[in-house]
Amino acid sequence: MGLSPTTVSRLPVYLRELELLSQAGVETISSTGLAEVVGVTPSQLRKDLSHLGSYGTRGVGYHIAGLQAQIGRELGTARGWPVVIIGVGNLGRALAGYAGFSSRGFRIAALVDPDPAVIGTVVHGVEVSDLAELEAVITRTKATIAVLATPPAAAQSVVDRVVHQGVTSILTFAATVLAVPDGVIVRKVDLGQELQILAYYEQRKSEEVVR
Known part of the structure; x- marks a missing residue:
């Protein structure tokens, strides 16, 4: 168990x-x-x-x-899990450079983006691949974990593609609900939501001071 x-x-x-x-x-x-x-x-x-x-x-x-x-x-942190980050904007670049990944058993195996101005550039030692080649990238890297740093409107189509390619674990920063088949795990990080929760507690503290 x-x-x-x-x-x-x-x-x-x-x-x-x-x-x-x-x-x-x-x-x-x-x-x-x-x-x-x-x-x-x-x-x-x-x-x-x-x-x-x-x-x-x-x-x-x-x-x-x-x-x-x-x-x-x-x-399983000793395995060096290969991770593909999809979306290489400001957030994706920050995630690619996060040193905590390697120390916790994860390896950034690929970066993927649809922007021609970004494709082929090197970000923190990893060359950015074309989103059109996503399936080939996953096959090549054997990534089973995907990190989504895409706009919300693009997230579901990307998820459908990575799941079809065998990815079963997804961490998403896209502020939208994703539909996945049974057996696929999605963890959502909503920065705006977390800030709203902090704002709630800040407001409660302000009200206590007024009282």
């Missing part, structure tokens, strides 16, 4: 904090200490990690290097 979606969503957070602790020279940490920096309860952390077969050592806690490797294996 696989891990629950909520547990899976917390594993990258655990891994990020463990990386920071390792960089700081920390070798072991208690469940209470790790839970505190992550922002969960110690019981929740112990439960999550027990699903991986990691229970720590009484009186010592968790060995950080070992736990990093264990979570990394569970998340």
Whole structure:
């Protein structure tokens, strides 16, 4: 049986904090200490990690290097997943240059765009391919993860093409609802929506001050 979606969503957070602790020279940490920096309860952390077969050592806690490797294996970050980014505007360029991808087990295998002025240019070491050649690019790179940084109107047609080519995991920044077949996972990042949520809390704080 696989891990629950909520547990899976917390594993990258655990891994990020463990990386920071390792960089700081920390070798072991208690469940209470790790839970505190992550922002969960110690019981929740112990439960999550027990699903991986990691229970720590009484009186010592968790060995950080070992736990990093264990979570990394569970998340598949040691595989160097090939990723294709579709849309090489300002957002696509920023994503292509994000150093966090490589450190977390992802490799930008291809950049794709329909703009003749962009096609053939090199962005962060990767040559931009023509959107017309998308299927060939996916076949060549064996990418199973696609990142969409396209305008909303173009997103669905692009998704249809990558799914038909065998891509089963999609991260989209396009502010639109995408239809995909069963078995294809879509994760949506809506920056405008996240800012609206922050604005809601800012407004609540302002109202509290007025009261």
